[in-house]
Amino acid sequence: MITFTPRDKVSNSWTLIGPILSIILTVIFGLLIFTFLGFDPAETLYQIFISPFSRIDRVSDIFVKACPLIIVGIGLMFCFRANVWNIGAEGQFIMGTLLAGSFALLFPNVETKLLLLCMFFVGFLGGALWAFIPAILKTKLNVNEILVSLMLVYVAMLFIDFIVRGPLRDPMSFGFPLSKPYSDGALINKISFPGIGYLGQLHYGILFIILLIPLAWVFNNKTLAGFQINVLGSAPKAARFAGFSRERITMSVLLLSGGLAGVAGVIEVSANIGQLQPEVSFGYGFTAIIVAFLGRLSPVGILFAGIIIATVKLGADNAQMTMGIPKVVTGLFEGILLFFLLTGETLQKYKIKWSWNK
């Protein structure tokens, strides 16, 4: 029999131990499942967690993979802090990419990077517009934002598929569902290090994260808006007494997270793909939910969480190539990780006591 007793104040040591212990437990459980299903645990462990660090260009690819996860994760952080459940970041990512991509294709011969700057704004707008649907339904009609934002993911996936196979299909694509390639002004270049050259796919989009994380930290900890978000999430009654508008905060965090998901899409496609295709996201919007939680809803935490999850994703790619383990197994790890993280949150607030007699 386990009993919980509330702690007098939130345990600080658990705030740090929780995520680390969760990761260790996840690895143990994951390996048990793999062994049970007949895969060699040592080889799996190596492929998923060690192989992404085995070469310097692979290490830089971790950052490339982490980039969209961190940006979307930061956006979701605002929502989850306010207890608003946007789980449709995947759709907002797609719509931001699509709108910015269509915009870029209007200017086929532009060399200046001003175009890229505009795409950031258009991408933000696209993502925010898609998040506006659950936001307005939630604030005006009290429609559950979880279900609406999720349904819109399916709609967005079908919509980009339609656009890329239909109106925006490149006639020169030999029947492949691809748009025309972006012009140079719409592309994000790879970083060329003096003396070394390119490091994997490492690109200048990373700079956006370096800008975003301190901004998000300041917003959370030093601004009134950030404070209002925290209060609404942790003590809704206090927020009501203080006169904070629930509607306005809900609307703002949804638009902000949708917009950031859109920007993440612009960076991802402009840096790595360079044209529109039916599949642009590969589940970043869903994975970012785990990233936001693993990062304890704090910007610096999300940075590390993004890197850890990106490592596992790349590791799973390697495991698929070398061992034939389906790539979706990352979901297995993400799910278990989330379970343990949430349990850690309970242990932050409650002391646990074991006793064998009821």
Place this chain on the structure above:
Amino acid sequence: MESLILTIIATSIPLLMAATGELITEKSGVLNLGVEGMMLSGAVGALGAVLWLENPYFGIIAGAMSGLFMACIFSVFTINFMTNQVATGLGLTIFATGLTGLAGAPLVGKTIPSLPKIEIFLLSDIPFIGNILFKQDLVAYLSICIIILITYFLKYSKPGIILRAVGDNHVSAHSVGYPVKKIRWYATCFGGMCAGIGGAYIPLVLTPHWSEGMTAGRGWIALALVVFASWIPWRIIVGALIFGGITIAQLVGQARGWPIPSQILSMMPYLATIIALTIISSRISKNNSVVPASLGKPFFDTQ
């Protein structure tokens, strides 16, 4: 016409089963966002069992057991460890997507026999109606029985009323002496088994082979159906048939070459869900009493 109606019914059964189970779970105050994951594991469990034991009926049992297994995981974390229900449910769906992808990989490309139809003596001879209503498979009959049973259970039976009390005010229910956590465990497990059977129905009747993520959002639509039904069991039948109808209508549209792009037609069930939710939610927000008042709130046991 007749075959069209039969397809609509078949399409709505998984939704009906999963939504019915979720209704009971939610009535006890637990919001389970893992329905999609439970359906997926039900589907893969059913496929595996039928391939192994070569009898479709074992598919139903295996589906229920797989859903139950997922429900146990969900209950341990949300009920015992008091984790956030929304996040845990999402986690469960993500977990199940990974697990079923792994477990389903060896099943790819294999087909299973369909669930046999059972003709009900004499009634199945009624023209038209007999073919539609009384030549169905076991799960179809089962789903209707469950709806009738839970209507009675929630309205007239003592355990049903206790279940509702737990979902409406867990603090009061606890202080009167009802075991809140145990009741929620049972309700969640029932929901998991129903979702598992609903998931099992997809390979057993609709598409007889495995593909990753083959539930295609049905678990989420089932969640929306519970809201659509305003937590009243029989309305789930209406909702499930409407969604089944829309899904089949867009497939028919694609097959007959309607001048609308297929992707736009495929959006219909999802858009319909949003529209239905909007209409019902605005009505519910005027009369809040239909929503279980403790829905989604973890219960802390002060002993």
